[in-house]
Each structure stands twice: as C-alpha cells, then as structure tokens.
Amino acid sequence: MIKADHISKSFEGRTVLDDISVEFETGKTNLIIGRSGSGKTVLLKSLVGLHEVDSGAVYYDDVCYTQLTFNQRKAIRKDIGMIFQGGALLDSSTVVENVKLPLDLFTDQSEAEKMERVAFCLERVRLQGADHLYPSELSGGMIKRVAIARAIVMNPRYLFCDEPNSGLDPQTSVVIDNLIHDITREYNITTIINTHDMNSVMEIGEKIVYIHEGHKWWEGTKDDILHADNAELNDFVFASAMAKRARRAAR
Amino acid sequence: MIKILELTGRYFLLLGKVFSRPEKMRIYRERIIFEMEALGIGSIPLTAIISVFIGAVVTLQMSISLESPFIPQYLIGYATRETMVLEFSSTVVALILAGKVGSNIASEIGTMRITEQIDALEIMGVNSASYLILPKIVATVLFFPLLTLLSIFIGCVGGYAIAYVTGIMIPGDYIEGMHYAFLPYSITYSLIKSAVFAFIITSISAFCGYYADGNSLEVGRASTRAVVASSIVIMIFNLILTQILLV
Numbered sequence: 211m212i213k214a215d216h217i218s219k220s221f222e223g224r225t226v227l228d229d230i231s232v233e234f235e236t237g238k239t240n241l242i243i244g245r246s247g248s249g250k251t252v253l254l255k256s257l258v259g260l261h262e263v264d265s266g267a268v269y270y271d272d273v274c275y276t277q278l279t280f281n282q283r284k285a286i287r288k289d290i291g292m293i294f295q296g297g298a299l300l301d302s303s304t305v306v307e308n309v310k311l312p313l314d315l316f317t318d319q320s321e322a323e324k325m326e327r328v329a330f331c332l333e334r335v336r337l338q339g340a341d342h343l344y345p346s347e348l349s350g351g352m353i354k355r356v357a358i359a360r361a362i363v364m365n366p367r368y369l370f371c372d373e374p375n376s377g378l379d380p381q382t383s384v385v386i387d388n389l390i391h392d393i394t395r396e397y398n399i400t401t402i403i404n405t406h407d408m409n410s411v412m413e414i415g416e417k418i419v420y421i422h423e424g425h426k427w428w429e430g431t432k433d434d435i436l437h438a439d440n441a442e443l444n445d446f447v448f449a450s451a452m453a454k455r456a457r458r459a460a461r
Numbered sequence: 462m463i464k465i466l467e468l469t470g471r472y473f474l475l476l477g478k479v480f481s482r483p484e485k486m487r488i489y490r491e492r493i494i495f496e497m498e499a500l501g502i503g504s505i506p507l508t509a510i511i512s513v514f515i516g517a518v519v520t521l522q523m524s525i526s527l528e529s530p531f532i533p534q535y536l537i538g539y540a541t542r543e544t545m546v547l548e549f550s551s552t553v554v555a556l557i558l559a560g561k562v563g564s565n566i567a568s569e570i571g572t573m574r575i576t577e578q579i580d581a582l583e584i585m586g587v588n589s590a591s592y593l594i595l596p597k598i599v600a601t602v603l604f605f606p607l608l609t610l611l612s613i614f615i616g617c618v619g620g621y622a623i624a625y626v627t628g629i630m631i632p633g634d635y636i637e638g639m640h641y642a643f644l645p646y647s648i649t650y651s652l653i654k655s656a657v658f659a660f661i662i663t664s665i666s667a668f669c670g671y672y673a674d675g676n677s678l679e680v681g682r683a684s685t686r687a688v689v690a691s692s693i694v695i696m697i698f699n700l701i702l703t704q705i706l707l708v
Contacts (some may be wrong), residue, residue, distance in 0.1 A: 260583065290584055293582065301573075315485055370584075
C-alpha cells in the first residue's frame with residue numbers, strides 16, 4: 211500500500227499539487243488520470259521521491275518515506291520499479307545490459323544466475339531476439355517492454371508507470387496495459403499508472419484517481435466513472451464522441 | 462555574485478555525492494576502463510595532429526625570431542621543448558580537450574537528464590552522480606597526463622621534422638637544444654597541471670550536464686557553458702599552479 215497524506219508541491223511559487231490525500235492499494239492497478247498539466251507526473255514523482263514534497267507525507271506500507279534520508283530510502287527504492295514515459299533506457303547499454311544493471315549493482319548473484327533472471331524477464335514481456343540491440347535500434351513498443359523487464363527484474367513490491375502508452379499504437383497499448391495488469395496480479399504489486407488514455411482506464415483501471423489543477427477531484431472504480439456526476443471528470447472522460455456514445459449506451 | 466556562489470555551492474555538493482562510497486567497485490572499474498577508451502584514447506588523434514603542427518610552427522617561428530649570429534641555433538630546439546613542456550602540452554591541450562571532451566560529457570549527461578535516464582538510476586537506488594561522473598573523473602585524471610607526454614613527444618618530433626625538411630637549421634643543433642638545460646621537474650610540473658585540468662574539465666562539464674533542465678536546447682546550452690566555464694577555470698588554475706610549483 212502507498213499512501214499520500216495531504217501532500218502539496220509548488221515550483222517557484224506556482225502550486226502544482228494542493229493538499230492531496232489518496233491511498234493506492236496492493237495487488238491492484240491504480241490509475242492517476244487527468245488532463246495534460248494537471249499535476250499527474252508531479253504527483254507520481256512526488257510519491258516515488260524524485261520531487262520532495264513541500265508539506266504532507268508519503269507512506270510505503272506504514273513507513274514514512276518522506277522522512278527518510280537518501281541512504282535510508284535506498285532500501286525501499288530497491289523494491290520500486292518504474293517505467294518512464296520515454297522508457298529511460300541507458301542509451302549506451304544494450305537491452306540485456308539495461309535489464310541486468312540493477313542485478314549487477316545490488317545483488318551478489320553469479321553471471322549465470324543474472325543472465326537467467328534477465329532471460330526470464332525478457333521472456334515475460336515477450337521480447338526475444340533483441341538481447342544485444344541498443345535502445346536506438348528498438349521500436350517504441352519494444353522500448354516499453356524492456357523498461358517493464360528492467361522494472362520487474364528485482365521483483366519489486368511497487369510499480370510506477372508514467373504514461374506507459376504514450377506514443378504507441380492502440381494495439382500495442384492494449385498489450386502493454388495487459389502486461390502491466392497481469393504482472394500486478396501475478397506478483398501482488400502495488401501498481402500506480404499515470405495516464406490520460408481512456409482505453410487504459412476502461413481496460414485495467416481498478417482504482418482511479420482524477421487530478422484536476424493540482425487537486426484530487428474524484429476517486430472511484432472504472433464502473434463508477436461512467437456514472438459519476440462530477441462535471442470536470444465528465445468533460446475529461448467523455449471528451450471524445452466515441453466515449454459519449456458509450457455513455458449513452460450505458461444509460 | 463550570489464549566482465556564482467550558489468553555483469559553486471551546488472558544484473561542491475555534487476562533488477560530495479560523486480565521491481561517496483561506490484555501490485560496487487567491480488562495476489566502477491569496468492566503467493573507468495570504458496571511459497578511458499571513450500574520453501582518453503578517443504582524444505589521441507586530435508592531440509597528436511595539433512601537437513605535431515604546433516611543434517613545427519614553434520620551431521619555424523623561433524628560427525625566424527632568433528636569427529642572429531650571436532644566438533646559437535640549438536636555442537631553437539630548447540625554446541621549442543620549453544614551449545611544449547611548460548605550456549602547450551598541458552594548458553593548450555587542456556583547452557582543446559575542454560572543447561572536445563567537456564562538450565561530450567556535458568551533452569551526454571545532459572541528454573541523460575532530460576530523457577529521465579538519471580531519474581531511472583535514482584529510482585533503482587543508484588547514486589547517479591557517483592555512477593556517471595566518478596569513472597569519467599578517474600579515467601581523465603589518469604589518462605590526460607599520458608596525453609600530455611604524448612603531446613610533448615610528438616610536438617618535439619614535429620619541430621625536428623620541419624627543421625630536417627626545410628633546412629632552416631641543422632637537425633643536430635635541434636637535438637642538442639632538446640637536451641640543453643633540461644629539468645625533469647618541468648615534466649612533473651606539466652603532468653600535475655594536466656591532471657588538475659582533467660579534473661576541472663570533467664567535473665565542471667559533468668556539473669553543467671547533470672543540472673541541465675528542459676529540452677534539447679538546454680543540452681546545447683549546458684555544453685557551451687561547460688566549455689566556457691572549464692576554459693576560464695583552467696586559465697585561473699594555470700596561473701595559480703605556476704605560481705605554486707614554478708616560482
């Protein structure tokens with residue numbers, strides 16, 4: 211479980227997050243949705259510690275993460291996997307080197323054990339035959355798969371995904387969504403996905419938090435979202451003609 | 462002034478992170494070797510080409526300036542050697558490498574910053590500053606003195622070659638000048654300077670890249686800042702080290 215307790219964050223006097231409290235549940239795919247510039251990414255980066263919050267606290271299973279020092283956070287960070295919007299793979303390393311890096315740095319496994327684990331993770335994300343390619347030689351979907359493999363290689367307890375579908379075609383997006391959802395269930399991970407893709411919301415969203423102008427505007431499930439009477443949320447969710455038709459059909 | 466103090470403070474805070482205990486020494490050793498190849502061996506051709514021409518040009522200029530029956534010709538070789546050892550092969554080569562290596566480091570680390578590769582390392586629990594910057598500093602501090610020695614040698618060979626090819630002086634006189642009043646300490650002075658300059662170039666360039674923020678334009682600006690700042694600091698330290706080590 212990850213809990214944000216009244217967190218606020220501002221940059222140069224501009225408030226980006228304002229008194230947000232929310233709890234993300236273990237074993238579920240928790241989605242943070244909202245318009246571009248609403249504060250989703252800042253919330254995600256504040257939860258993971260890449261941004262220090264101005265006030266409030268973040269808890270990882272009752273441990274107050276925001277009060278820990280850099281070295282104390284290391285222990286929790288080894289339990290965190292994160293998939294960045296652009297993949298954030300190391301350009302100078304091959305696919306195998308990227309996935310193996312956390313094992314090289316934080317385990318005492320033999321080379322054979324590490325390679326076995328890397329092969330398992332790459333197989334788990336259904337990416338074979340790309341072991342020695344560099345990120346510049348991979349497609350967008352392949353980069354996301356490698357990023358997922360790297361994120362799960364250390365058996366994380368918490369998985370953060372920042373717009374995992376951005377730049378992907380609809381079919382590949384569904385594959386990536388399902389992969390993240392399956393991994394969450396399989397390993398009982400607390401997964402938090404930052405997205406504005408309504409397909410993801412309807413496919414895999416088990417708990418959804420809507421952020422608007424730095425405030426938590428709404429939270430609920432994907433079933434609740436179709437019947438919510440929050441005007442801002444409805445404007446966001448039913449922005450497309452297709453979604454409007456789906457809502458009329460649901461009613 | 463406050464901005465400069467703030468930047469200096471951030472620079473030393475970054476150095477504190479860089480020199481904290483590495484995660485695994487084996488990984489760092491591998492990265493040091495990789496960086497030596499990328500930053501050091503990759504700089505040999507440029508250093509060699511510039512040194513051979515400068516050595517030749519200095520010899521030509523000296524032969525014109527010292528053209529007098531009262532000045533022995535071997536002084537041309539002596540002046541060329543002193544120029545190469547005391548100033549060119551450490552300071553001028555460092556300024557040239559600030560352009561090549563410094564911009565390379567700043568743009569590499571800057572790109573890693575804006576594409577969130579540094580954030581990815583931090584999330585893994587890696588001390589990104591130490592992981593990315595320490596191997597570069599160790600590699601350049603160890604390798605740049607070797608480049609200086611190479612530059613001295615090739616520069617002197619360039620001077621000999623121009624003397625031999627053009628006939629402006631007797632090559633034997635040039636060799637005699639090379640040996641004349643030679644102080645081995647001059648080489649030590651030059652090597653100390655090049656090691657210090659290597660540290661300045663690498664750490665300042667890495668600092669500029671590490672705190673790049675924004676888009677690809679910012680990477681370009683970080684790269685320019687790295688070259689300008691490194692060059693200025695090199696000139697300041699050139700003066701300080703000369704005062705301390707030679708005077």
